[in-house]
Amino acid sequence: MPILWVAVLAFVVVLGHRFVPHGSLIEAFLPWTGLVVPIVLLLALARRSLLGLAATLLPTLAWLITFGGYLLPRDTGTPDLTVVQHNVSDENPDPAGTARALLAAHPDLVALEELLPEAAPVYDRVLAGDLPFHTVHGTVGLWSRHPLTGAEAIDIRPHDLGTDWNRGLRAVARTPAGDVAVYVVHLPSVRIGITGFASARRDESTRRLDELVAADPAARLIVAGDLNTTVYDRGLRTLSPPPEDFAFTWPAAVPVARIDQVLARSMTVSRVRALPRTGSDHLPLAAEILLQP
DSSP, rough: OHHHHHHHHHHHHHHSGGTTTTHHHHHTGGGGGHHHHHHHHHHHHHOOOOHHHHHHHHHHOOOOOHGGOOOOOOOOOOOEEEEEEHHHHHOOOOOHHHHHHTTTTSEEEEEESOOTTTTTHHHHHHHTTTEEEEETTTEEEHHHHHEEEEEEEOOOOOSSSSSTOOOOOEEEEEEETTEEEEEEEEEOOOOTTTTTEHHHHHHHHHHHHHHHHHHHHOSEEEEEEEEESTEEEEEETOOOOOSOOOOOOHHHHHHBBBBBEEEESSSEEEEEEOOOOOOOSSSEEEEEEESOO
């Protein structure tokens, strides 16, 4: 029976997505597999199939096991740090307005990507009042409420790109509760094909980032950036379990995936939320962080 097979397939894909060959495309949009439920339900009603109605429980159960917690209210407590991550777009017509929008989240750290040399001073003029410490390397930048030390570019280039490709930095934020190493990165984009994502450059850059983070001696560490992948993608080894929030950030006009991330080591990212649209093709992401893991 086709309805039953659709329901079984949806159940298997949601719970076993990491075993699907070339499954990165599925993983990027995994929360949307819940749309299978009303489709199966409508087909069962149209055919007056009791078996089809019962089969609806399979994808429903799989989706609830995976994402049910996202729908429940929870108290995450008062964050120790608020981090705003935003790919501001190199075509953003209003950098100053974008910076003001980011400050509305009362961040302690702001990580920016696609930061053009001529736009960086504009962002700094607006952000500096609340976030007086900053560093920019290549097309990524970090603004902080707390002093920054040891700021440097990091090399996460795929092997076939030149030295002018500079999309990573590391700095240490001297917070009242202790030092926190902060990475700001922009991983290579991917291309969607019929077999999934063409993601070789992104995956190579991710591996280089993983190696740097693994070797980093900092006890507390944050990675913020446009990772061009979701936390479900098998190509990404997250530093901490992501919070149970959807917070889709891309594309800004109709967000369907969160490819902007804030991840942590020896801390807890307790909540993430998408902020209102700016002049970018991404939505900003605000992350609340508890210093206790």
